[in-house]
Amino acid sequence: xxxxxxxxxxxxxxxxxxxxxxxxxxxxxxxxxxxxxxxxxxxxxxxxxxxxxxxxxxxxxxxxxxxxxxxxxxxxxxxxxxxxxxxxxxxxxxxxxxxxxxxxxxxxxxxxxxxxxxxxxxxxxxxxxxxxxxxxxxxxxxxxxxxxxxxxxxxxxxxxxxxxxxxxxxxxxxxxxxxxxxxxxxxxxxxxxxxxxxxxxxxxxxxxxxxxxxxxxxxxxxxxxxxxxxxxxxxxxxxxxxxxxxxxxxxxxxxxxxx
Numbered sequence: 001x002x003x004x005x006x007x008x009x010x011x012x013x014x015x016x017x018x019x020x021x022x023x024x025x026x027x028x029x030x031x032x033x034x035x036x037x038x039x040x041x042x043x044x045x046x047x048x049x050x051x052x053x054x055x056x057x058x059x060x061x062x063x064x065x066x067x068x069x070x071x072x073x074x075x076x077x078x079x080x081x082x083x084x085x086x087x088x089x090x091x092x093x094x095x096x097x098x099x100x101x102x103x104x105x106x107x108x109x110x111x112x113x114x115x116x117x118x119x120x121x122x123x124x125x126x127x128x129x130x131x132x133x134x135x136x137x138x139x140x141x142x143x144x145x146x147x148x149x150x151x152x153x154x155x156x157x158x159x160x161x162x163x164x165x166x167x168x169x170x171x172x173x174x175x176x177x178x179x180x181x182x183x184x185x186x187x188x189x190x191x192x193x194x195x196x197x198x199x200x201x202x203x204x205x206x207x208x209x210x211x212x213x214x215x216x217x218x219x220x221x222x223x224x225x226x227x228x229x230x231x232x233x234x235x236x237x238x239x240x241x242x243x244x245x246x247x248x249x250x251x252x253x254x255x256x257x258x259x
Contacts, residue, residue: 014138019055026053027063034064079115079125088114089137092201097158101145101200104130138204145200182228189219222256 026049033043050057080088088111095102102110104127111133112125134140172182221238235256237249249258 022053023055023059023063026050026055026060030060030064079119079122079129080111081118084114084118085133085136088133089140092140093203096201096203101202103200104142107133107201134201140201141204142199143202179228183225184228185223185225187221187223189221 029044030046030049033045033049036043046057046060050060078085088107091110092102092107107130108125108127111129115122115125134142171177219240223236223238225233225235235254237256237258239258249256252258
């Protein structure tokens with residue numbers, strides 16, 4: 001499967017991280033060479049080290065002397081400090097784990113709350129800041145949410161999921177059950193009205209981000225039965241109503257049973 005192309009901000013973040021790593025190694029090497037010279041030994045020059053790592057020699061010199069680099073100076077001009085941004089990122093990840101993913105506006109409001117509390121002298125946080133924030137935090141991305149009933153969302157937590165996999169390991173993996181003897185049946189509800197789909201934050205690498213919603217909307221229920229060996233039974237679609245209209249079952253490419 002072809003992966004999603006990286007955004008400009010993601011590429012910029014990776015390039016910055018790579019440069020910071022090279023700068024750190026270059027400064028460490030320069031310190032070693034300066035220690036050699038202090039002992040009367042021959043040491044490498046700053047220019048040679050700068051050329052080797054592709055880093056401006058002034059940046060190495062400033063860092064060696066304990067002065068701020070340009071990037072560190074720019075950090076002081078940001079709306080939030082790196083520690084505050086980490087707190088915001090943790091909040092987003094926690095909300096995603098609770099099936100309550102924040103959208104861009106909610107992220108902006110939460111960041112603005114932090115700024116007002118700690119940096120009232122700085123300009124307010126805007127929606128464009130959220131884009132830059134996401135670029136600095138590749139562990140968070142954005143995607144379309146998928147509605148999940150509140151009752152189910154409350155059961156979707158790390159401890160419950162781990163407990164389920166522990167049971168599967170004990171009852172299936174450890175007992176070496178043959179794949180053709182393992183069948184799984186599940187149902188999903190497709191809301192016929194407001195699906196409640198919006199662009200929200202999600203943890204990087206997570207394919208689907210669920211979002212809590214009401215469980216009282218009219219839905220169509222789809223039931224699927226799949227075997228661990230890759231085979232599957234035809235799905236079943238259950239429509240709410242006294243009569244089943246023909247147009248509901250048009251283009252039945254999955255040969256589903258409709259009731």
